[in-house]
Amino acid sequence: MKSGVSSQSKLLNAPAVVATAQARDFFLNESEISDVLEAARKVSLALIGIGQVTEQAAIVRSGYFSDEEMKGVQMKGAVCNISTSFLDENGERVHYDGEARMIGLTLDEIKAIPNVIAIVAGNGVSAWMYSLQIWIRPIEQSFGRIHPAQLSG
Template sequence: MSDIGEERTRLLVKVSNLYYNDGLNQQEIADRLGISRPQVSRMLSMARAAGIVQIKIKNPYSEEQQYERAIAETFGIHDVSVLNVPDADPRTIETQLARAGSALLESALKDHDIVGVMAGRSIAAIGNEIGFVQRKGLQFVPLVGGWGSEGAPWHANSNARSLAEKLKSKYRLLNAPAVVASKEARDVFVNEPEIADVFRMAGKTNIALVGIGQVSEQATIVQSGYFSKSDIENVRSLGAVASYCTSFLDETGKLVPYDLEQRMIGMTAGELRKVPNVIAIASGEEKVAAICATLRGRWIDVLITDMETAKLVLKWHNEHPVKL
């Protein structure tokens, strides 16, 4: 004859089978057994605590997720997506990261969100990869002016338009260059009613898609012709290792003040910090110091990168210690 303890165990097993194997929900189990739904919930918890139910997850992404946890815990950001793209060329990595960014954006978007969009090829790639998702009242807004006539497919305006068209949403255009000749010229531009209206909307951004740039002659601002080689050398001599929005960061993640910032048209890092969800996409050995600086300053909420870059970021952080 069984004792009461064994019968209780038998009942826990029965409830667990109905829930996990037969697919009944908690209310259906409660109705079948004549007990309350909260009681079913407690019994399922008891079954797990007793080892009756042991959940095993088949995880093909365990290595990537080790690096995701390491970066998130090291730098204190909300989330990290690390993709393993072994022996791939930069274009393939860019495409894979764009697909990850598209999936993340699709899940993050809510009705009536305003999405701020930076310039860059990685952001443009998201526009190419994303599919339509039904959301009401979405709007896309560029966060920086144009980087010259070349590279138009990845200007912030082009990126905002591309994403909006894919999602059948509205978008604004910022009809101004990213860098002008003087502070006075910048003031004229930003006080134009049409441009001021775009900046007002940018200030209401819920989600921002951004890239992270290195401070070198290969940086977009130099390649586009808006910064000379001597300009970028001057900024680098001040300790800058990262280009982020219209701002520069040193290796500790702090802002690097510089005179040329007064000539730039777009959101600063400080303004972007007010956005609730900033998603950055960046990869490549040449950007490791820049990514690390941006993480150290906690300028972003989510990072999407590849595994090789993730390894190098953690290595660089350990080799260049600072107190976070």
């Protein structure tokens, strides 16, 4: 029985965060990297991970972000991160100095994908989910609005 679903994976062989904006531009000019990002912009379904905004976040533990940088985005109101961006509790993008060093899809590029499935785990999930529901339109249209209180327990 054919499912009607086809997929192909591509590996983005680039660090998530680099030291400078110039280094980011250098990576983005490599066809192997730019071709993968271009293909990602054209998908009809994206599975994305939502990162926490703490010193325990994968982006900090991996060495891509310092504790000080994470504290800086926390002070600006960030409650979660998606790809190259951080969101506040109202689903608004939090601007920060390190944005120009990130390699990946932007929030606007992810918003343009027709179907987005977000994977969220960790402490403070209800705050993240509320922020995401404001931001990710397809979740609300497909499954109805989930209030953070429904996630506790």
